[in-house]
Amino acid sequence: MEKKNSDKTIKNVENGQKALSIFNSTLKTNLKISDRISNFELINSEILGDGLGIRLCYKEIKGQQLKKWEIGDEYLMNVSVYLYDKKMNSIPDCETNKDSVHSEILISEFNNFLLNIIESINEKGGEIILNPINPEIIDLGTPMITNYIVFDQNDQYKLTQLYLTSLKNNFLKFQTNVHLFSKTLPSEKKIFQNIWLGIANEGIRKKRKKINNFLNEFNNSI
Numbered sequence: 001m002e003k004k005n006s007d008k009t010i011k012n013v014e015n016g017q018k019a020l021s022i023f024n025s026t027l028k029t030n031l032k033i034s035d036r037i038s039n040f041e042l043i044n045s046e047i048l049g050d051g052l053g054i055r056l057c058y059k060e061i062k063g064q065q066l067k068k069w070e071i072g073d074e075y076l077m078n079v080s081v082y083l084y085d086k087k088m089n090s091i092p093d094c095e096t097n098k099d100s101v102h103s104e105i106l107i108s109e110f111n112n113f114l115l116n117i118i119e120s121i122n123e124k125g126g127e128i129i130l131n132p133i134n135p136e137i138i139d140l141g142t143p144m145i146t147n148y149i150v151f152d153q154n155d156q157y158k159l160t161q162l163y164l165t166s167l168k169n170n171f172l173k174f175q176t177n178v179h180l181f182s183k184t185l186p187s188e189k190k191i192f193q194n195i196w197l198g199i200a201n202e203g204i205r206k207k208r209k210k211i212n213n214f215l216n217e218f219n220n221s222i
Contacts, residue, residue, distance in 0.1 A: 019045040023054045023083055027167060027222055036061070037221070038213040040079060053084025053170065060178075060210070075179050077207060079214060082173040094143050094165045095222075101143040101165065109171055110135060110145045110164045117149060117160055117175075126153040130200060140212065141219040142167065144174075148208075150200050155183040157200055161211055167222065176211050 017033065023045070024031055033042055040058040048055055060076040085091060092100035100106065114135075121128065130150035138144050144165040151158055156179060163174040180203040183196060 015047065016045040019047045019054050020056070022047065023056065026054075026083060026170060027172075029222055031056075031221060037217045039210070040077075040214055048082075048084070052086070053082060056081040056083075058214070077176055077178040077210060079211065080175045080177075081218070082175075083170050084173075085170045089169060091166050091169045091171060093167060093169070095167050098139070098143045101137055101145060106145060106164060106166060106171075110147075110162070113162060113164060113173065114147060114149075117162065121149070121151050121153070121160075124153060126151040126158075129157065129197070130204075138163075140215050142222070144215075148204065150180070150204065152183070157181050157183065157196065157203075159200075159204060159207055161208065163211075163215065174211075174215065176207070178207055180207075 020031060020033065020042075023029065031042075033045075035042065037058065039061050041061055042056060043059045044055075044057040046055050047053075058079040058081065060078070062076065088105075091105060092103050094100045094106070118128065118131070128149060128151050130148070132147060135145050135147040138146055142165050144163045146161070146163045148159060148161045151160070159176070159178050159180050161174075161176040165172050181196075181199055
């Protein structure tokens with residue numbers, strides 16, 4: 001993971017370094033601004049305050065798109081990592097007790113997380129296309145609750161992936177955002193809906209592979 005970041009600075013380096021220092025101190029990690037995690041580099045880090053903790057923002061490095069039409073920054077995945085406690089002192093630890101991922105406090109936090117994303121999409125005029133009813137539990141060293149949303153915004157199909165776990169009396173939350181594709185014939189919605197869904201599902205599989213690689217490397221650093 002000790003690869004040099006291709007961008008030597010992140011926004012407001014002094015505050016960014018302070019945020020990263022708090023993150024490292026809380027989880028006993030040694031993340032650096034210059035680190036790459038999988039094929040992602042750190043582009044920003046900030047202190048959110050009021051119990052909302054720290055946010056680290058990673059972006060996929062260019063040059064990994066597989067389709068000719070996947071050109072432009074919107075096709076590069078962004079990952080936001082949040083570490084926060086909401087001023088609570090009773091958050092279970094999924095690292096020391098894997099069953100904690102099923103606890104009411106984590107399930108409630110994840111449901112609120114998901115609901116806030118859905119409300120934001122609706123407020124911006126988006127249409128939810130895919131969103132499994134039941135979240136999934138995955139274990140990449142530390143168990144996580146996860147779900148995803150595919151939505152249509154102005155004939156652009158986009159994917160948001162959500163992950164939540166808890167460590168050392170803190171919630172650890174991951175949110176990814178990425179553009180999947182643009183609909184070329186929006187007037188023929190009924191005819192092409194199944195085709196678009198097929199392309200979306202293919203995109204989900206590829207993007208989940210990328211985020212899983214990121215999560216695996218990130219978890220190995222904790």
